[in-house]
Amino acid sequence: MARVIPLYHDFAGETVLVFGGGAVGSRKASRFADEARVVVVSPAFDDRLADLAEGDYGAVDLVRAAPDADAVRGWIERVEPALVVAATDDAAVNAAAEAAALDANALVNRTDVSAADRPGSRGARSVVVPATVEDDPVRVALSTGGASPALAKALRERIEADIDGAGAMAELSGSLRAELKDRGIAPEKRREAIRRVVRSEGVWKGLQKGDSYGRQEADSVIEEVLIE
Ligand SMILES: C[C@@]1(CC(=O)O)c2cc3[nH]c(cc4nc(cc5[nH]c(cc(n2)[C@H]1CCC(=O)O)[C@@](C)(CC(=O)O)[C@@H]5CCC(=O)O)C(CC(=O)O)=C4CCC(=O)O)c(CCC(=O)O)c3CC(=O)O
Numbered sequence: 001m002a003r004v005i006p007l008y009h010d011f012a013g014e015t016v017l018v019f020g021g022g023a024v025g026s027r028k029a030s031r032f033a034d035e036a037r038v039v040v041v042s043p044a045f046d047d048r049l050a051d052l053a054e055g056d057y058g059a060v061d062l063v064r065a066a067p068d069a070d071a072v073r074g075w076i077e078r079v080e081p082a083l084v085v086a087a088t089d090d091a092a093v094n095a096a097a098e099a100a101a102l103d104a105n106a107l108v109n110r111t112d113v114s115a116a117d118r119p120g121s122r123g124a125r126s127v128v129v130p131a132t133v134e135d136d137p138v139r140v141a142l143s144t145g146g147a148s149p150a151l152a153k154a155l156r157e158r159i160e161a162d163i164d165g166a167g168a169m170a171e172l173s174g175s176l177r178a179e180l181k182d183r184g185i186a187p188e189k190r191r192e193a194i195r196r197v198v199r200s201e202g203v204w205k206g207l208q209k210g211d212s213y214g215r216q217e218a219d220s221v222i223e224e225v226l227i228e
């Protein structure tokens with residue numbers, strides 16, 4: 001089975017080009033609409049895509065066309081995407097989109113190929129879209145190596161509850177880290193203080209009540225570390 005490593009990409013100012021406007025193409029388009037300009041090329045569009053184009057998720061361009069395997073290359077050259085998503089129900093078109101994307105130095109997400117169909121390396125620019133959980137600025141990416149997307153979804157739903165409040169914890173511990181540095185606290189003490197804050201049940205519970213409660217709890221955890 002292909003081993004894949006999760007990396008995080010910044011697509012601001014970039015374009016994601018999706019071939020295929022069905023159930024899968026529209027899920028991918030909505031996934032990327034907050035992160036990038038999205039163009040969907042397809043002869044027909046899922047209802048969800050029409051809602052997305054009208055909604056406030058950012059502008060998704062819907063282009064009505066059914067390029068054949070030869071014509072997808074021209075679309076990629078014109079649109080210059082950072083990522084191509086091959087999500088049509090035509091395997092030859094998806095394969096052509098993958099090849100043309102790689103030739104154009106773009107990333108490619110092939111939605112119709114399982115890990116079992118890809119023995120050996122898939123190449124570093126052939127990417128898997130993980131299930132993601134977000135509590136800004138915290139992001140969890142989850143993959144089953146392509147073995148079971150349904151499991152990726154189920155695990156994502158479990159983790160959603162686990163990381164509730166992680167965004168606030170990231171903000172709080174990030175600013176405490178800067179403050180301890182400014183106060184000239186020695187590096188080892190600083191690290192120990194932050195390590196204890198992010199593991200403190202009291203701070204997590206405090207953050208659920210509000211940022212200032214979390215802050216108070218964190219301050220007492222830190223004072224304990226500093227007098228040790
Ligand atoms: C390889 C990969 C390529 C890629 O698309 O990137 C891929 C491929 C395929 N998916 C298939 C099926 C389903 N995919 C989902 C759902 C998701 N699929 C996603 C990713 C991936 N899917 C990549 C691997 C991810 C990993 O490593 O785990 C998620 C995580 C992200 C996203 O797509 O946004 C998103 C959940 C998002 C969320 O909810 O958080 C469901 C569940 C549902 O719809 O309820 C089903 C039906 C149940 C099932 O079959 O498991 C099929 C069979 C098609 C057929 O029937 O022939 C193939 C093709 C094949 O395997 O051959």
Ligand SMILES: NC(=O)C1=CN([C@@H]2O[C@H](COP(=O)(O)OP(=O)(O)OC[C@H]3O[C@@H](n4cnc5c(N)ncnc54)[C@H](O)[C@@H]3O)[C@@H](O)[C@H]2O)C=CC1
Pocket residue numbers: 019020021022023024025041042043044045046065066067068087088089090093111112149
């Ligand atoms: N990655 C994933 O999570 C999943 C992947 N799949 C695979 O993804 C593919 C698409 O699945 P669905 O969206 O459910 O199928 P679908 O049939 O709902 O959508 C396919 C879309 O591709 C469009 N299309 C056909 N020819 C085209 C062309 N030449 N250029 C551009 N668009 C074209 C169709 O008009 C349609 O809108 C299938 O091959 C399936 O095996 C299926 C389920 C989940």
